[in-house]
Amino acid sequence: MDYNGSGVSVLSLPHRGKDFDNILAESKQLVRELCGLNNDYEILWMHGGGRLQFAMIPMNFLGEGDTAGYIDSGAWAADAIKHAEYYGKVQVLCSSKQDNYQHLPEWPENISPELAYLHMTTNNTIYGTQWQDVPPATVPVVADMSSDIFSKKINYTNCSVFYAVAQKNIGPAGTTLVVLRKDMLQRAKRSLPPMMSYAEHVAKNSVLNTPPVFAIYVSMLMLRWIKAKGIAAIEEENKIKAGLLYDEVARNSLFSSTVKKEHRSLMNVCFNAVDDKTEKLFLDFCEECGIVNIKGHRSTGGFRASIYNAVTVEDVKYVVAAMQEFELNNKQ
Numbered sequence: 001m002d003y004n005g006s007g008v009s010v011l012s013l014p015h016r017g018k019d020f021d022n023i024l025a026e027s028k029q030l031v032r033e034l035c036g037l038n039n040d041y042e043i044l045w046m047h048g049g050g051r052l053q054f055a056m057i058p059m060n061f062l063g064e065g066d067t068a069g070y071i072d073s074g075a076w077a078a079d080a081i082k083h084a085e086y087y088g089k090v091q092v093l094c095s096s097k098q099d100n101y102q103h104l105p106e107w108p109e110n111i112s113p114e115l116a117y118l119h120m121t122t123n124n125t126i127y128g129t130q131w132q133d134v135p136p137a138t139v140p141v142v143a144d145m146s147s148d149i150f151s152k153k154i155n156y157t158n159c160s161v162f163y164a165v166a167q168k169n170i171g172p173a174g175t176t177l178v179v180l181r182k183d184m185l186q187r188a189k190r191s192l193p194p195m196m197s198y199a200e201h202v203a204k205n206s207v208l209n210t211p212p213v214f215a216i217y218v219s220m221l222m223l224r225w226i227k228a229k230g231i232a233a234i235e236e237e238n239k240i241k242a243g244l245l246y247d248e249v250a251r252n253s254l255f256s257s258t259v260k261k262e263h264r265s266l267m268n269v270c271f272n273a274v275d276d277k278t279e280k281l282f283l284d285f286c287e288e289c290g291i292v293n294i295k296g297h298r299s300t301g302g303f304r305a306s307i308y309n310a311v312t313v314e315d316v317k318y319v320v321a322a323m324q325e326f327e328l329n330n331k332q
């Protein structure tokens, strides 16, 4: 109720005042440190979620006659492609759509240097597949890191642009982190209204209009927590969490994994039950145990345990114990 002696809560802070300036500066500095970015990069907090970035990337960087390369590794990647097609040409460099994105496609070998950029999704939230890292490329790489940013060591500087919605590993919904290498700002392809232009947002230091003050403030607190814990320790913990679940899925006679070992995500562990009846029974059992939101996405069915940074090893052990108890009670 009295933020930093200002006499008002953080919810009432003026977004052009000193206190919010400090919140913005600290949050951006934390992103810079955690991603190992030098001053060649600009950091923005924006509105509009992942989908606005799907549109703004081509709006800013894909001219009408240009072609951008897209890696089609899931429904979010496919949605990004649809957005790009409003502005220029899209070359789908590889795709695993024919198998309902159950695995990662083969990374493309010959990437044309003429592409305006290459867009990839580092973690495919719905299917539980994840690229090991962002590979270096001869064209600017644009990465949607919405569901795995800050979850492990990532070569952020292999990207010219990366973005992540806050609502998974950063903070509450309502703001999106966008990082751009400064040279990208010179590539603007068309005249845009200010809200759609990265250059304008950079010029106005993320306060082109009233920003989501509270979401950015909570994100800053989360970034402090991530820094205090350390990315290496977070990665270690995420590997333990995911390992516990994948091992149990492999051991348990009532479940099976949907994803090849090399493509498995540390953030979203997707698996199936042996049959529809078991699926329904396990969902009911989870509800009884207080395990929520474990139902898979409507397009895939099955289960998805989303174990973002805030989920603890203890939480995961609780789910594993529930899976074991369920097997004892329902073994055929």
Ligand code: PMP
Pocket (backbone or CB within 6 Å): 048, 049, 050, 051, 052, 076, 121, 123, 124, 125, 126, 144, 145, 146, 147, 165
């Ligand atoms: N990209 C990825 C990888 C996502 O997981 C999501 C949402 N779950 C989005 C983009 C879309 O984000 P939003 O709902 O904020 O538009």
